[in-house]
Amino acid sequence: MCPPRYFRVAYEINPWMVREVVADAGRAHEQWDNLVAVLRQAGASVEIQEPAEDWPDLVFTANAGIVNGRQFVPARFRHPERQGETDLDVAWFSAQDFTVSDLPLGVCQEGAGDALPVGSTLVAAYRFRSDAASHAYLSRLTGTAVRSIELVDERFYHLDLTLCPLDDRRAIVAPLGWDRYGCAVMEALIPEPLVLEPEEALRFCANSVVVGGTVVMPSCTPRVGRQLEAWGFDVVVCDVSEFLKAGGGCRCLTLALDVTLGLGLS
């Protein structure tokens, strides 16, 4: 994770960002510290990346790249506003002794924000931020089977706003963000989906972090909470409202480092 020292809504690259809306720096810090505490309480250990003044969205570490064991595939950002983050991310992962595998120039892919493992498969999204052409490279670099999903609703510009895998059978899903082919593919992949209502999806319910048996969510409705508890998960809602102003929730603020693709979650 990366502390929000320089976080602000400095530009508009998704429908949630409005430059006139000022993020409260103090509250952002409080919310971020609370999220770290909640994650640690749930059993996670949190590694910290130093923030950088020119790159306010560096807080959204989910987009840094894709982690696969000790391999790191850095993102290739669509927007110049974020492209400078990559050098910082590569430096951080190199310092941690990760092997860096680059995607070719000319294809965009925004890291774990647009690629999440479901079982032994990597579900990768395309259209708004990532290119479909990146998926074959991802598969080659990581040796993983990929399913390409087209995102169709710009409010869900990243896959992690529509999908939160819980274990090898279950996931929180917002099919409203996918085209009909993508829906069919996900239906085959996830036997027990928790399907979000549009208003739940728009409150970023799917942008949650799963640590062991705990689901850390930016918001939750009683219906969703009951279902998660029925499945044996503890639900913790963490207010990240300052970050929602930039279009990011709990998931966007984290990047899981203990991921090995092809193995599955459970």
Added chain:
Amino acid sequence: MASETVEIEGHIIDSLILAKVMDLILAAGADYRVLDVAIGKTNIDLSRARLEVSTTDPDALASLLDELQVHGANRVVTTDAELVPADRDGVLPPGFYSTTNLATAVRIDGRWVDVVQPEMDCGLVYDGGRLTSVPMHRIRVGDLVVVGTEGVRVSPPSRPRGTHPFEFMNSEVSSEKPKALLVQQVAARIRRAKDNGAKVLAVCGPAVIHTGAGPSVAALVRAGWIDLLFAGNGFATHDLESNVMGTSLGVSVTSGAAAEGGHSNHLRVINEIRRCGSIAAAVEAGYIDGGVMYECVQRGVPFVLGGSVRDDGPLPDVYTDVVEAADAMRYLIPGVGVALMLASTLHAIATGNLLPAGVETFCVDINPAVATKLADRGSHQALGIVTDVGLFTSGLVEQLVP
């Protein structure tokens, strides 16, 4: 018709991306042809597909290609073909593109240019916007010749969709099929070709005369069904011999009995025609008053008689230079829609070498090997009809000259 090839790679089957791309193409009113598909052997392996996307509207194609790119289907970058000037008469540049008889297009200055009259075993010469198949011996210094295969696109013959009159024939050479039906269908093809303003070419072997089919072929010429005749010295000689002497190679075409001294009959006829100067002159002099060659002369049907080493005479009309003979045939071929190869092996193959694959070709012979030989030499469009040429042509006359 505008078309481009796109390539897509990834887990395109499991992700339904290939299905989506195909649906998008059809939804845009375009069509696709799968050129190649390699499906990954395991869940992890990638699959790859190449599709040819075509539509009547080039602008619609461009926007469709942009849309397909979003889904990872990228246009296969095709470069222009290489054009190299010939540096000697009668010699193609090294690495020249060797043609097939299939419809062929070449990319020049970013545009696909169609080959005007496809012919197999030639070079392709680009001149003033036209692209033609040119045989080696006719290459001239400075001709711009296509070299290599880059930027050359060959269209395989289209498989007819729906009810095809010949669909019941699953073998291309057919000896076990109802002949009357085949004759009807060939007659229908000839009628249709004529209705469309196309020419009908007959290629005849001497067996046409030996088996007594001469009068039937003559009737077809007389009734205007045949526009062009290719044959050799043998066919023409025996046709003329049967008219003058009533024999074909000394055997009576009516009684089947060998005539006394008949082995020299054809030589005497050739000799007289050589005296006249040409077949047309012999017709004019009244020496010839019937038969296939007579009808050709009377109706002005052009014919090419190609010579060979073993020819007697030959007749004065015979081309004794084989390259000239092939050029004469080549000159007449544009516009041919149907070719009938009648009991001819060598001339059928020679003609097959010159015909574009789009010409409907029927090879009638008692020996199935002839149709096979023709196909083996690249004339895959040839449909073999294994039957006696006499029976076949009289059936054709019944259909066309009632």
